[in-house]
Amino acid sequence: MKATDIQIALCGSAGDGTIAAGDILRNAVARAGYRVISFDVYPPEIRGFGKCISRVRITTEQSYALKRQSDVFVSLDDSHAIPHVGEVRPDGAVIFESQPVATVAEGHHISGHIHPGHIPYGIPLRELSEKSTGGGRSRNLVVLGYIAGLLGLAPEHFLSIIEKKFTKQGSEVVSRNQAGFHAGFQAGTATFKLDNVFFTPLGTPHGSEQVVMLSGNAAVAQGCMDAHLDTFFGYPITPATSIMERLAVALPKRGARLLQTEDEISAMAASIGAGFAGARAATATSGPGLALMSEMIGLATMAEVPCVVFVSQRGGPSTGMPTKTEQSDLNAALYGSPGDSQHIVIAPTNVEGCYRCAGKAFEMAERYQTPVIVLLDLYLSNRYETVTLAVSGPPFNLNANKPRPRLEAGEVYKRYALTDDGISPRAIPGDAGCMHVITGLEHNELGRPSDQEEMHAAMSRKRHDKLLGALQHPDFTVSKRFGDPGRVKVGLLSWGSTFGECLEAMFMAQAEGIPCAAMKVVMLAPFPVQPVADFMADCDVVLVPECNYEGQFAHLVQGILAKPVVRLSRVPGSPMPVEAILGEVRRLARGAVTAIAS
Amino acid sequence: MKATDIQIALCGSAGDGTIAAGDILRNAVARAGYRVISFDVYPPEIRGFGKCISRVRITTEQSYALKRQSDVFVSLDDSHAIPHVGEVRPDGAVIFESQPVATVAEGHHISGHIHPGHIPYGIPLRELSEKSTGGGRSRNLVVLGYIAGLLGLAPEHFLSIIEKKFTKQGSEVVSRNQAGFHAGFQAGTATFKLDNVFFTPLGTPHGSEQVVMLSGNAAVAQGCMDAHLDTFFGYPITPATSIMERLAVALPKRGARLLQTEDEISAMAASIGAGFAGARAATATSGPGLALMSEMIGLATMAEVPCVVFVSQRGGPSTGMPTKTEQSDLNAALYGSPGDSQHIVIAPTNVEGCYRCAGKAFEMAERYQTPVIVLLDLYLSNRYETVTLAVSGPPFNLNANKPRPRLEAGEVYKRYALTDDGISPRAIPGDAGCMHVITGLEHNELGRPSDQEEMHAAMSRKRHDKLLGALQHPDFTVSKRFGDPGRVKVGLLSWGSTFGECLEAMFMAQAEGIPCAAMKVVMLAPFPVQPVADFMADCDVVLVPECNYEGQFAHLVQGILAKPVVRLSRVPGSPMPVEAILGEVRRLARGAVTAIAS
Amino acid sequence: MSIMERPVFVDDKLREVRQSGRLEYRSRSLPTWCPGCGYFSIVEGVTYACNEMGIAKEQAVVVSGIGCSSRFPFFVDLFGFHTLHGRVLPVATGVKTANDKLTVIAVGGDGDGFAIGGGHISHAAKRNVDITYLLFDNGIYGLTKGQTSPLSAVGLRTSTSPFDNMEQPLNPLMMVLAYGASWVGQAYAGRPDHLREMITKAIAHRGFSYLHILSPCVTFDKTSKTYVNLGLRVRELPSGHDATDLMAALHQARDQESLAIGLYYQESRPTLNATFEQLVAKAGGGR
Amino acid sequence: MSIMERPVFVDDKLREVRQSGRLEYRSRSLPTWCPGCGYFSIVEGVTYACNEMGIAKEQAVVVSGIGCSSRFPFFVDLFGFHTLHGRVLPVATGVKTANDKLTVIAVGGDGDGFAIGGGHISHAAKRNVDITYLLFDNGIYGLTKGQTSPLSAVGLRTSTSPFDNMEQPLNPLMMVLAYGASWVGQAYAGRPDHLREMITKAIAHRGFSYLHILSPCVTFDKTSKTYVNLGLRVRELPSGHDATDLMAALHQARDQESLAIGLYYQESRPTLNATFEQLVAKAGGGR
């Protein structure tokens, strides 16, 4: 039996409840046991009638990216939907309002734009809404019901999600919306189905895991909670704000503390202060805030204070495009702090990775006594995926912070003792006998200022060498190869949110018979030199797709390995199109162009 | 006749007037027409008796670095001098106090440490000082006189420099110090010379140029003045402060303006505000301040506002080693601002380069409408060199800022018009008809916010492509090759203050018969890809010596050219030792190790 | 009349505006603010002031930070610089330092000014930079969709204070008075006639003028600084208020319940640019 | 007796100190300050206060910025964090948020606090973070060798004001009072007995306590805030001064000629950590 793989796109204007409908849809199917990946497109303005699109891909096994083409496309506003109708696959369904309120000028009704290969379903959305709820505002729920009916999804999960979502607005709103859904559902079941979109039933889920649907930022917040975050300091900024907003609710419930600071410098400073005092501490920001934090991050590097910084990237440079995705803060995350100031930088590639990286970041920060930057981007922060959590409890070490040095009588405590692995015994205020002062000045083993040549050289080595341990950090995937084993024609080397698109492209290329592999690099600093070198050695040519203009990751790879890669650097403000990657893979596989350094 | 090449080192404690003596020496010989390079070592504390060393290299033609070994070594404090006595070359002179005040414990008088090959000159410094001036405080001037007498330098320039230096403290101090000098001079001329240190007389200087002695920071200030800087905004920080301190005196004298701001963010912000309003504007800082400025620099990149930032590097990361030199802020200067935010980064390699880069930076900032970072370091900021200035006036274009768009009637002014070379017509407040709003948001040609995919791609391209023009900027040396032409065994690829040491090492290697060349890269962004690629193609192996731990420039070169270089990355806190470079060159020339990527 | 039905001020006055010639100062971009946002009346106030004072539009620069408020420069037809969050004053200082002739107006929100930008106000005030700072106080972060600001009232529920804000707000007027600002006033977006007069006076003042403008965020604050609440809390300064008496001004500013609008304090002292000129004279300089 | 011959306070008191047991709080590193620097008496004051209050040394943390003043943590035997220029208060806020039990003392210079760090004071004050902020005011940048600070007097000649400073200094006490600090006082390094009592009281206060300490930089300021001049200008607060009256405190603070030492203002309100606990209670949380 073929597995389920259906992508539904809802398109409307800001007032149509498009995003709300998408949200109900993804939650309902997730509750039914399907795996989901979903990403919404919003207009940048607070108010207005800008374009909204909610895309939901529903599968049997977790998928990695949205598909290039949707199976079902819904228009709630034809003026916005018309330019997008081409994204429906052949034999896919297009659902639209069959009875517009006013007469529509020629060419402005979607029915004139549906491709010959598409199956059109015109339904009287407004009429059904008005009849069932007494008003036109439930069109979004009518259409949801219609989809459920048409595709054969049971209404139960939809109804309970609708109840949950609207319960704050009162029972009247709940039943109105449920009524709209029912009306649509009936219309859907009554429709003669012409398309070939099917849901296949699911097996029973394993008992040892729990599947929840989370956005990337929600997964980060969950990771923080499961890692028992003590203190969070933050300053609002798109697209990171919702991490703080979620923690503002969750932390006090666990007796923990959140402070909205006066700026990002303070947020970082307070995190470091709290880390020094022994708390698990974190902050979250985007590019502009990262810039402001860079001096402080350097202090944490020098003073060896653990702290975790979540950075969700958006379009840059400067204020840039706050509501568009991009991967252009890699350089700043790696190199933003002056001096030889390497620290750990990790970048998850999907929502589950957000959860794991969030929790693991604390372990690493504390174990290696260093700042850890977790690089997300708007696409990852805001997209929804079903995530599998272990029922046995969070997979994080809550004690990385705990081990305190035990001193022999008469022994002098050395906060920065030069040890074999570069990791010194860390004590915190309150530990009698371990009195010390930490500083951003270069210092000796005791922490006293020193600018002696030998000391500076030894401490520089220590600060860099200790990080290498992170490449072997327990239960953490630093890098991973997928696809064909052994020698391949084209290798895709990728990081962050774009990796999902790389995998999709790789599957499609393999299906076309191109020998192909893909590697995700999760830990960007310290860099997993050997695995990446091995991977590159296996590939005739290596393609690095990323959403930035300068090819920042490609530059990093070349800088470290001194071997050329082919860049696919794009700044669409939206996820890298799978077909763009596939196109490059095909071109490279044809051998039309061999690897060049640019 | 052999040219003059004499290096004199004076070593004492902070109270001995060591640095003052070095200052008089370098000024006097410069006035006599010799070329000078000189660098002092200070203790980090404000007060105390830390070690001071002043080294002065005096040559017929301008040299590039201090020599590894001094020809004449003076001890004003044996406890500090003993560890350094080994730096005297065979047959060199060691001058010391022959009659210490108190009895000295065994091994604590320098005479016990002078190497067999050195020529010792013990003189009763204190006695001579007391006899001639009535006190022991002029020992530093006695020794200067002694050197002048011994080596046959005429006293006239010394006497006038002494007068100039002490005139503020009154005529009594002047004549006391001159008397000390005379006493030393007589003792010097009366001494039977055993060493082989000679001054050879100079030819007459050319009339078309003017030779002055400047520190790197003084050269920067002079470059700013000669480029007609209108406004300077700064915040004190070692080792950049003296740029502001000099301009604080000089700018008001020319009717121009300097403001000490509340922090570095403000300094950068005000520079950008002034640049927007049409003024030549600059600021100066070091690593910690650069970190704070990085968000603002990104704004200037996005809004295309000219501004110049002088960054004098010191030991890092964080507060690091404020009084020690290092080249570890390259990454932060290149990549510190989030987003795809390339701007121009140039790094002079000597004091004359400081002057030229300072003036040229304004031309470039205005021509390419971008921030320009001029990277110095403590070694370059504080070292003194004789510099040749054209008598015909400053070699800077004062009008780069001037051309204003002239609009045809009815034409709409487009601040960010997409042009062939990426450079748009820039207007400033006051230009009627060219009303516009600039922003750090992505924008269209008019400057209105836009986050359309095509616009962002086009503007990203424009912002990067326009910088390429700087690689051909008139009268500016972007990169330059020295040494053997054609194929060589070892190529030295270098940037910033370390280049002088590379040249010295290259000369020594050539003298040993090693085919060798060196290239300085002055423009670090945009990168001169072709010249460096050509150079690398000519070298069996390329060595990159630099004063940082991570090999930041080597990483840049590999990142761009995808070809391996050999790193010589050291963090001594002082200039890279010439012998360390030479040692690597020898090793590589022997072919013991071929190029490896690390 | 409910808040959302309240007519947008710009519409109210459109005819009057058209006749006055003030439209010249309006840009062709329509404000992207929510209908009913208090900020509309500030645009109107600035264009009124420019018209009243006969400011040549190419000789005026509006500098802003980041926030809903900071979109302002796009909605007037003056030179403009939409800078970074919190940095409006240092940028404006640079603009004014570069060119004495420009009329420089700095605008920004309460978060922009008193959170991230809080370190700059005292310095602009002490230097007496000849600029006008219009602070749009809606007591919330509008652009980022409703978080707590340092001027948020105790008890305000926001997305970052889901259990209600418990921090006491700053007192912006006392602060700016303590900083030594040479012109300090307050106005309310719901009293547009008074507002536009205050803006005009603030711009006319030579030196650093600070105008605090209370303005409702109709989208994210439904309970605290609303038109209804502010309408009840705003009062005039007492008729005998002596604007040269700093202690009296501080006393008035102290009352954060009943909010006095009007001119709190004014003094005359050399501006930063005048100081620069004195320095040049001392140095014996000249261009 | 000339200034440079003036005995260092530490020597004066060494015997007394040794007897008191206060030496326990002194680190083995000797201060690197210039002989005669006013800062020595602040070290003495803090060790006195710790001894008086019986603070366990591992339960106290001194946080500092960057400057001569900020070298302070190295000279006492408490936990210490020498942070970045201007960031002492946010770091101290983080330390206190992490651990209620710690006594947190923040120290820094006038440049550190009122120039680069000027944006943080108001927020520490408004939140009433339970820390003590000792501000070392020498009216100059000491560590970077003598540049103008925002608290430099008009007329001071420095390397960045070679034609004499013409900007009026900020009024730190008025500012901190306007910020709503719950304990505000002033002391003078040249009156060590009073100083140490003030430090003790400041630490004892629950909430944000701000102590402004006038202290000569004997190396870089020979004309303005010298021992001689400060000795003449310092006075006591009037005997009837009511430290609960904010307006009276502001009135006293306004006089920058004659500098009153003592407790200007004190009030009791919930600290930040108390607020956190209230929040947890509201949220129904608990560890």
Ligand SMILES: Cc1ncc(C[n+]2csc(CCOP(=O)(O)OP(=O)(O)O)c2C)c(N)n1
């Ligand atoms: C450095 C930085 N931090 C955070 C942000 C995100 N941000 C944009 S506007 C804003 C606050 C806006 O509030 P306010 O200044 O009160 O203006 P309003 O929108 O209320 O007019 C924030 C936090 C940013 N753009 N830059």
Ligand SMILES: Cc1ncc(C[n+]2csc(CCOP(=O)(O)OP(=O)(O)O)c2C)c(N)n1
């Ligand atoms: C970000 C940054 N900017 C500038 C400096 C240089 N700096 C160090 S201390 C200091 C000022 C010191 O003055 P103050 O705070 O008054 O302390 P004092 O030395 O007078 O005690 C400055 C500007 C720095 N370390 N970091």
Ligand code: SF4
């Ligand atoms: S969100 Fe608030 S402040 Fe922003 S435009 Fe809307 S009403 Fe105005």
Ligand code: SF4
């Ligand atoms: S420079 Fe001034 S402040 Fe610094 S230690 Fe010396 S006297 Fe004290």
Ligand SMILES: [Mg+2]
């Ligand atoms: Mg606001």
Ligand SMILES: [Mg+2]
């Ligand atoms: Mg100071």
